Amino acid sequence: MMVRLRVSFPDRPGALGQVARVLGTLGADILQVTVLERQTGRAVDDFTVSWPGTADADTVRERLSVVPGIRVEAVWPTREIPGAAPDYDLLKHVASDPGRAFATLVDALPDLVSAEWAVLMSSVTGELVHRSWQAPRSLDETGGLAGVKAADLTPLRPSALGAGRHRLMSLPVPEASLHLILARTEGPPFHRVEMDRAIRVLEIVSIIGR
Known part of the structure; x- marks a missing residue:
């Protein structure tokens, strides 16, 4: 299924890569990243991912929280097709x-x-x-x-x-x-x-x- 994750993390080199690596270890395939804001030293991005089986929001939050400074603000289903217009x-x-x-x-x-x-x-x-x-x-x-x-x-x-x-x-x-x-x-x-x-x-x- 496709889900969307809104993630807040420190706006510094390598932080986005850390989020991507954790999602990869969970089996998620990142289909699209939408930049929402960059301010006060933090970034907020929406990740559209293909998830094997049913997404467990609690698992996502737990695994991403091991990365210092990262917060998962929401996980929810989406029907938006990445790359479409x-x-x-x-x-x-x-x-x-x-x-x-x-x-x-x-x-x-x-x-x-x-x-x-x-x-x-x-x-x-x-x-x-x-x-x-x-x-x-x-x-x-x-x-x-x-x-x-x-x-x-x-x-x-x-x-x-x-x-x-x-x-x-x-x-x-x-x-x-x-x-x-x-x-x-x-x-x-x-x-x-x-x-x-x-x-x-x-x-x-x-x-x-x-």
């Missing part, structure tokens, strides 16, 4: 059928940022306009979003937030009274790099879909 595929489908621009975006965007589901909702009424097949039929269903008000999910600016067991990304749709909400129940909160990627795609889709 899902952004371009999404935009191609949107351009071929602009009338379904936002529906296509909601269906495809979760795989771009390792989210589990997405919904498009009205910023005014809080009603769902479109939902990916994995999403709850309403945001009041049990599953961590019960009792959350539309105002909490529709801030004026893009934001990453939590609601119950969910990690959420909330993005206002340019020039529309709509908000795109992405969620995952496994893994860490959305990183600003993931948000930037989703925002750029949303902006282009908004232009095409007008």
Whole structure:
């Protein structure tokens, strides 16, 4: 299975190699490394790896913790295919059928940022306009979003937030009274790099879909 690991380690020569060696001893095949940040002497990277059998997050943390300064922030499943260009595929489908621009975006965007589901909702009424097949039929269903008000999910600016067991990304749709909400129940909160990627795609889709 494919999993994603978010790892924080000292930003110094050889540290990345130490992480790679430990993953190799666990039988993991590193498929992709995404640099998220480099600041204050530390680095945070996402590793997409092919794992034999079922990934054991506790084992990963235990084995990597023997390397001084390394922290495993999260381990979670991912559907993103390393080396693919899902952004371009999404935009191609949107351009071929602009009338379904936002529906296509909601269906495809979760795989771009390792989210589990997405919904498009009205910023005014809080009603769902479109939902990916994995999403709850309403945001009041049990599953961590019960009792959350539309105002909490529709801030004026893009934001990453939590609601119950969910990690959420909330993005206002340019020039529309709509908000795109992405969620995952496994893994860490959305990183600003993931948000930037989703925002750029949303902006282009908004232009095409007008």
